[in-house]
Amino acid sequence: MKGKAALKTGGLIALWIVVALFLLFPFYYAVVSSFREGSAIFEASLWPANPTFANYEAVMTDQPFAKNILNSLIVAFSVVVLSLGLATFASYAFGRAKFKGRRLLLYTILGVSMFPQVAVLSGLFEIVRLFGLYNNLLSLVFSYMIFTLPFTVWVLTSFVRDLPVEIEEAAIMDGASSWTIVTKVFLPLLAPALVTTGLLAFIAAWNEFLFALSFTLTNEQRTVPVAIALISGASQYELPWGNIMAASVIVTVPLIVLVLFFQKKLVAGLTAGAVKG
Amino acid sequence: MTARSAIDKARARSAWIFVAPMLIVLALVAAWPLARTIWFSMTNATLVDLTTYDFIWFDNFIVHADGRWYGIFTDPQWLRALWNTLVFAAVSVSLELVLGVIVALIVNAALPGRGLMRAAMLVPWAIPTVVSAKIWQWMLNDQFGVVNAMLEGAGFIDGPVAWLGGSSLAMVSIIMVDVWKTTPFVALLVLAALQTLPKEIYEAAKVDGIHPVKVFFKVTLPLIKPALVVAVIFRLLDAMRMFDLVYVMTGSSEETMTLSVFARQALVSFQDVGYGSAASTGLFLIIALITVIYIMTLKPLGREKAA
Numbered sequence: 294m295k296g297k298a299a300l301k302t303g304g305l306i307a308l309w310i311v312v313a314l315f316l317l318f319p320f321y322y323a324v325v326s327s328f329r330e331g332s333a334i335f336e337a338s339l340w341p342a343n344p345t346f347a348n349y350e351a352v353m354t355d356q357p358f359a360k361n362i363l364n365s366l367i368v369a370f371s372v373v374v375l376s377l378g379l380a381t382f383a384s385y386a387f388g389r390a391k392f393k394g395r396r397l398l399l400y401t402i403l404g405v406s407m408f409p410q411v412a413v414l415s416g417l418f419e420i421v422r423l424f425g426l427y428n429n430l431l432s433l434v435f436s437y438m439i440f441t442l443p444f445t446v447w448v449l450t451s452f453v454r455d456l457p458v459e460i461e462e463a464a465i466m467d468g469a470s471s472w473t474i475v476t477k478v479f480l481p482l483l484a485p486a487l488v489t490t491g492l493l494a495f496i497a498a499w500n501e502f503l504f505a506l507s508f509t510l511t512n513e514q515r516t517v518p519v520a521i522a523l524i525s526g527a528s529q530y531e532l533p534w535g536n537i538m539a540a541s542v543i544v545t546v547p548l549i550v551l552v553l554f555f556q557k558k559l560v561a562g563l564t565a566g567a568v569k570g
Numbered sequence: 571m572t573a574r575s576a577i578d579k580a581r582a583r584s585a586w587i588f589v590a591p592m593l594i595v596l597a598l599v600a601a602w603p604l605a606r607t608i609w610f611s612m613t614n615a616t617l618v619d620l621t622t623y624d625f626i627w628f629d630n631f632i633v634h635a636d637g638r639w640y641g642i643f644t645d646p647q648w649l650r651a652l653w654n655t656l657v658f659a660a661v662s663v664s665l666e667l668v669l670g671v672i673v674a675l676i677v678n679a680a681l682p683g684r685g686l687m688r689a690a691m692l693v694p695w696a697i698p699t700v701v702s703a704k705i706w707q708w709m710l711n712d713q714f715g716v717v718n719a720m721l722e723g724a725g726f727i728d729g730p731v732a733w734l735g736g737s738s739l740a741m742v743s744i745i746m747v748d749v750w751k752t753t754p755f756v757a758l759l760v761l762a763a764l765q766t767l768p769k770e771i772y773e774a775a776k777v778d779g780i781h782p783v784k785v786f787f788k789v790t791l792p793l794i795k796p797a798l799v800v801a802v803i804f805r806l807l808d809a810m811r812m813f814d815l816v817y818v819m820t821g822s823s824e825e826t827m828t829l830s831v832f833a834r835q836a837l838v839s840f841q842d843v844g845y846g847s848a849a850s851t852g853l854f855l856i857i858a859l860i861t862v863i864y865i866m867t868l869k870p871l872g873r874e875k876a877a
Contacts, residue, residue, distance in 0.1 A: 302681065305676065305679050305681060306681065308676050309676065309677070309681075309683070309687055312673055312676065312677075312687075312690075313687065313690045315750070316690050316691060316693055316694055316750075316754060317690055317693055319694075319702070319705045319706060319709060319750070320693060320694075320697060320705065322705070322708075322709060322716055323701075323705045323708070326708065334714070335713075335714040337714060337715065337716040337718075337719035337720075339716075379591050379592040379595060380592060382588040382589070382591065382592070383588060383589045383591075383592040383593075385588055386581075386584070386585035386586070386588040386589045387589070389581050390578075390581035390582050390584070390585035391578060391581070391582060392582045392585045392586065395585075398589070398593070400865055402596065403865070404858075404861055404865070405596060405600045407807045407857060407860075407861045407864075408600060408604070408854070408857070409810070409811035409829075409830060409850070409853050409854060409857050410811065410813070410830075411811065411813065411829075411830045411833045411834055411837075411850050411853060412604055412607055412850045412851065412853060412854035412857075413599070413600060413603035413604050413607060414603075414607070414833070414834065414837055414846075414850060415603075415606065415607045415610045415615075415837055415843050415846060415847045415850065416602060416603025416604060416605065416606030416607045416610070417599070417603045418617070418620070418837075418843075419603075419606055419620050420598070420602070420603060422620065435598075435599060436599060438595050438596070438599045439596075439599045439600050442592060442595065442596055442599075443596075446592065462577055465576075465577050465580060466577075471580065471581070471583075471584035471587075471588070472584075475588070496696070499698065500698040500699055500700070502699065502700050502813070502814040502817075502818075503813050503814065503830070503834070506817075507834070507838055517698070518698055518699075518700035518701070518814070519700075521700055521701060521704060522700050522703075522704070522817075522818050534708050534711075534714075537704050537708070538704075538705070538708065541701040541704055541705060544698065544701065545696070545697050545698065545701055548696050548697070548698070549693060549696045549697070551696075552692050552693075552695075552696040553689050553692065553696075556688070556689060556692060559692070560688075560692075560758055560762070563755075563758065563759070564758070564759060564762040
């Protein structure tokens, strides 16, 4: 009996290792490739023979990649601040107040989160042109609201519902205004939820591709995903894979660190958005 | 007037003021552009000049002229894109669901290192889609790719395989990458559901000597079904609008082109806003239909609390 249990545990651990290898290998291989230069990159070996930083230097000097990273940071931070600001007040109303049309509104917002982005592309093109925002980062901050607002509102609303009502009611009885209640009472209580939703909004904005590809034109205005997708070599068949892998590692490592650091909160936020939503 | 109703009144008064800014932004970024896209789908507008165009009713969708049919519904490329999208969505979501449940069951075992395993599951999810597309494109490279090298080394293939070249293998590859990237996400959702299940049932089943496979189908599966339904819907809608993975890995190759890639190509590359908008509207209607079905299934699942 004991032998059987040990065998079962051994089998499970073997399965875990297989799954983990499958999940982690591609990124490991990207890291390995990014440290290989010249003809060494074409040897499909599993470790770098003579590691070099040449690809990292090349990707920063061949194109304005530092500017691309800055662009992505500016866009993602603005999107987070704007959507959290708008969603905090909305979620207070949705989570606490009973008003006509609340349920319909919430479902409409849920519907918006399922929009195919391409369905608003021509309409957004028109707005972006009208305000002269083509090839301007503001066009991205604006258009990203379509996918960050719905889920920040939904996730925050579900958090607001779970908060105790007593503190807030005491504040109302003391004659505090709704504004004071949201900013002084709710905001501190919501802080952990804001970190989670903010992080999810940040990741979504950092990764977005379709709008960034369509609303920017020049190298200097591109965000990271578009810059990486459009890295090109002398010809279509000579892509500088070393540079591409180096760029990929640069933008992914901070993201992985962030995700692993906030692991528990993120999973809670994701499941709140999906399971409760 | 009671204290409670006074509080409710105060809340209801401020509710609209608090909701309004968010609604205005959402109207500007979603409702208005969608309405304009639908409008443009009935015009012959071009990207060069969005202000001068003729209203041509449904000619972008379907029209009979000079003894021939025109419009997206008769366009072989659009129909191919529709087929590709449906195949991609159906196959990738089914695989992700089955593998997601299996991975969740494996990881749910109480062994040391479970935390590490969960961390590993978040890695593919954390990698930006464009980056995963590039990494896999490199790994699947026909001449220098590590996948061909490994398969050749193990004797599974004789010569290099053109994974992403213009054949049906390209779709298989793209589905594989999507499965790699998204299965962990499905598994995390299933894992969250598994952890809410009462342990007593499983102990009782063990005492009664019921086979674990039977326990899974008779007990576990029905209990995690609501979570699975939500996961499937979310994944399905995501898969139906697939753009970045396909665009980066195979460009506008006909073998893999999805509806989103088709619509953007017509709109931006060919500058045909009318035709591109018609293609977008078509995709929107398909997704709207799935969304309506989803929202209608929410209620029977006892999700009253959510609204």
